[in-house]
Amino acid sequence: MGKCGAMIWTRAHIGCGNREERCWQSFYARHSRLPDPGSFRHIAVVGGGPKGLYALERAVSALKDGSGKCCIHWFNSDNFFACGPNFRTTQPEFLLINFCIGHIRCHTRALPVSVIPSFPDLVEWIAAKTTSEERPAAEDFASRALVGTYLRDYLYCLFDHLPEHIEICMVAREITAMEPLPGGRIAFPPLPGYVYRSVLLCTGHCYDNSTSFPDEITEKPGFLYFRSPYPVALLDAIPAGDAVAVLGMGLSFTDVALALTEGRGGRFHGRDTLTYSPSGSEPLLYPFSRSNLPMIPRMGIYHKTYRLFYLSQEWADRLKKKKPLDFTSDILPVLQKEICFAYYSTLLGSREENAVSEYMDKLPGAQRFGWKQLLFPAAQWQKEYSSYGAFIIDYMAHTIAEAEKGECHSPLMAAAAVWRIATPLVAQLYEFCGFTGESHREFLKNWYGPLSRVSFGPPVVNMKKVLALIRSGTIRLPGEPPAQLRVDQEQVMLSVPDGLQTVTALIDARIARAALEKGNNRLYANLNDKGLVTPLVNDTFRVGAITLDRNGRVITASGSVLQVYAYGTPTEGTVLDNDSLSREKHNFGALWARTLKENCYEKT
Ligand SMILES: Cc1cc2nc3c(=O)[nH]c(=O)nc-3n(C[C@H](O)[C@H](O)[C@H](O)COP(=O)(O)OP(=O)(O)OC[C@H]3O[C@@H](n4cnc5c(N)ncnc54)[C@H](O)[C@@H]3O)c2cc1C
Known part of the structure; x- marks a missing residue:
């Protein structure tokens, strides 16, 4: 049991230890030998984290009815395939996921037919495997090592369902360069003889600060x-x-x-x-x-969440027609209104707009809670505290206590939840340079950090x-x-x-972002130097990311077509909030997989 009520599931709860790691090593050894190029059609996935895994499932499912042998080379910097660095199965168990287990499912029925008939979500999987008397609940947390074990189990399941004509070969090797070949095909210079008909880049957080x-x-x-x-x-x-x-x-x-x-x-x-x-x-x-x-920390939030009042799909659809938008004038005012409404409607226990407004109107301006107190709480620390440190300690104790009440009972947590819940709507407005260049720059520089700080914090137990x-x-x-x-x-x-x-x-301890022009990643710097990718520029704002078309395919400097696609973190900048275990958000891996049958079998 965690120190504040929610259960924290670890590998020990499912009786998992060194034996599982040894099984993995022998599985990896069996599936990591590159076959001779021979008569295979080759595809490459670069990046062995969760997104690479998800894309692999899509690729195999898309190619399952093809005829002729196909081999998918799955490259990763090390042999932690499926779990990647963030869900490594060997990391200490006190490193936790940052939201509750109810949100994690690596198989989704939302996608077209899969070679995998069914696979449990994380809650069902723990329930089936645990040796503990406790039953998992959606609001519980888990160690990242346990989630890595779950992801790896999905990989085993995929191999169990591989059609005979498809092979997957895991290659623990960093790809640092590519060579374009006729017909949009690609070679990786250190691997002579292999011609890739399509390449997917899901390289995660691979940048350097x-x-x-x-x-x-x-x-x-x-x-x-x-x-x-x-x-x-x-x-x-x-x-x-x-x-x-x-x-x-x-x-x-x-x-x-x-x-x-x-x-x-x-x-x-x-x-x-x-x-x-x-x-x-x-x-x-x-x-x-x-x-x-x-x-600001979070409890496991699953069933009981704040419901947006002003921000809605209709609101987003109306704004979409006005693109390119200015975040501060088109979106922020409504976001701020929603933050205030979330706070006061929770305080009063009423979603009656007039009652909430009347209550707010009666409060003297200085006492009224607003987005500034939420995002920039330190502005007036000198008024009440002898030191900045005393303010931080009080702030942490207060946000922990509020988080424990949950966002349906704590006004502060309801206000903090607004950005988390609204992100998918704002993401629809942001994608593909939906903000003006200046606003895009300002949003990333001044707003994204403070909004994420209040909405996507660690589990309460870790903040304690x-x-x-x-x-x-x-x-x-x-x-x-x-x-x-x-x-x-x-x-x-x-x-x-x-x-x-x-x-x-x-x-x-900051997560580095893509900065293409600074060359903070070897592979992307090489691709940029050769014109195989182009920097994303919104008006005059150089975003730091690569330019992609609507299907996630890279745009080359010459405009020639290259069968290279991106999924996950390399698409940040083009889209917003792709940095999670979600299979549904910005699923460029599924879009890529749809192109494979034609590239593999119908084009020679
Ligand atoms: C410390 C940390 C904790 C996180 N916790 C959570 C969480 O609790 N919940 C959540 O939803 N999200 C979490 N995230 C977000 C996380 O990024 C995603 O959940 C997920 O890991 C993204 O998967 P991915 O496959 O896109 O990238 P990654 O998991 O980063 O995998 C990318 C892989 O590609 C490899 N690679 C990169 N470049 C090359 C190359 N040139 N050649 C070969 N291989 C290459 C890398 O070595 C890496 O193994 C966390 C992120 C971090 C950094």
């Missing part, structure tokens, strides 16, 4: 610089007692904090409020970020742990933003509330 810091910091002798905290086992290199700067205060910061404390033998005690007993092996953590604000770590002194809070790193010949220092703190390590 390291250009954000000067070499004086990242290459300073003796200084530990982590361009990403994953896999968290890398952080074992940090000595106990050292002072560590952590850039980013979001979901990855929570992972870092737990890896360096619970992962080093520290223990949390209690139920409502947690306390922390250190093991003595922890370093001291100094987190900082652009806003220096923690996220972070708060316990702050109270124990293991995490030292930043002052009012901005905090800055400085470097001189001897040391790297972080500005903290009472001066400068020398740090011996820096962990970049």
Whole structure:
């Protein structure tokens, strides 16, 4: 049981351990030998995470009635196929998914006929496998390692249903370049002889943040610089007692904090409020970020959710006709109105618009809750707190308590839920440069971060742990933003509330975004240099992503047709919010699969 009511399912609950990993290794060994090119038709999927897995199922289902042998080469940087880096089966069990298990299903009936007749959703799967007396509920949470095990089970199931004429070959190899061939076909230069009739890129978060810091910091002798905290086992290199700067205060910061404390033998005690007993092996953590604000946590939200009042499909359909839109003038006012309505309708227990408006009108302006208090709560911290740290501790305790009430009872959580629920509607307006270039830039720079901070936070139990770590002194809070790193010949220092703190390590705990022109990914930089992809430019705004057509196919610099498609994170920028386990959202993998039969069998 988690420390705040919801069950947290781990691999131990389904009796899963080293034996399962050994089975995987032998399965991988059996299916990772590249057959001679021979008479196969070849297809490539680059990226072995969940999106690659989903796309594979679509590809096999689309090709199931073809005649003639077809081999799908599935490339990944390592052999963690199906789970990818984020749901690695070998990671510590305290690293949790960020929403409840009811939302996770890797097989969907919403798609056309599949070679897989049926496959359970995560709740059903745990129920069938668990050795525990407890029954899983949709609102429970799970370790990411358990979700990885579930995804891998789906891969086994896909292999069980492979038609005879289709082979899947898993290749643990990073693809760094492509060569265009006549007819839109592709070769990967290090693999001579293979001609791919179609390629899907589902490379996930493969970008690099390291250009954000000067070499004086990242290459300073003796200084530990982590361009990403994953896999968290890398952080074992940090000595106990050292002072560590952590850039980013979001979901990855929570992972870092737990890896360096619970992962080093520290223990949390209690139920409502947690306390922390250190093991003595922890370093001291100094987190900082652009806003220096923690996220708002979430309980498992499944059945009981806030219902939007003003934002609706009709609203989105009306706005679609006006594209390109300006986020601040066309969308934000209605979003703000909805946030206020969510807050006060929940407070009053009434969705009667007049009653809610009358109540709000009677409140003095300064007392009225609005989007500014939700998104930028630190604006007036000096009025009530002796220090910024005292404000953060109070803010965390308050948001934890509100999250535990749930969004149908807590006005704050109802307001925070608005963006989460409205994102699919706004995504329809955003996609394919639906905002003007200037508005696109402003939305990504100023709004997307604060909105995500309040709506897509970690499970409550993890935020309670972070708060316990702050109270124990293991995490030292930043002052009012901005905090800055400085470097001189001897040391790297972080500005903290009472001066400068020398740090011996820096962990970049931000998820890097695509920055094509900065070349922050080797494969995409190579494709860009060769004109095989083109940078996405909205008016004058250079988005950093690649340009795609409506089917997710890359647009080349010369306009020539290349059978290369993208799915998942490489489509961010063109679409909004594709970064989840969802099979339904922006399913470019299914669109790609529809093109395969023609590319494989009808064209020679
Ligand atoms: C730490 C973390 C936790 C998350 N937790 C959740 C969660 O709880 N729930 C949720 O819905 N979402 C979560 N997400 C979002 C997550 O990105 C998606 O759920 C999911 O992992 C996306 O799957 P994907 O296949 O697109 O990408 P990934 O899972 O990132 O897989 C991409 C794979 O492609 C490989 N690759 C990249 N480039 C190449 C190349 N050139 N050649 C060969 N291989 C390559 C990578 O090594 C990687 O294995 C989390 C993300 C992170 C970073």
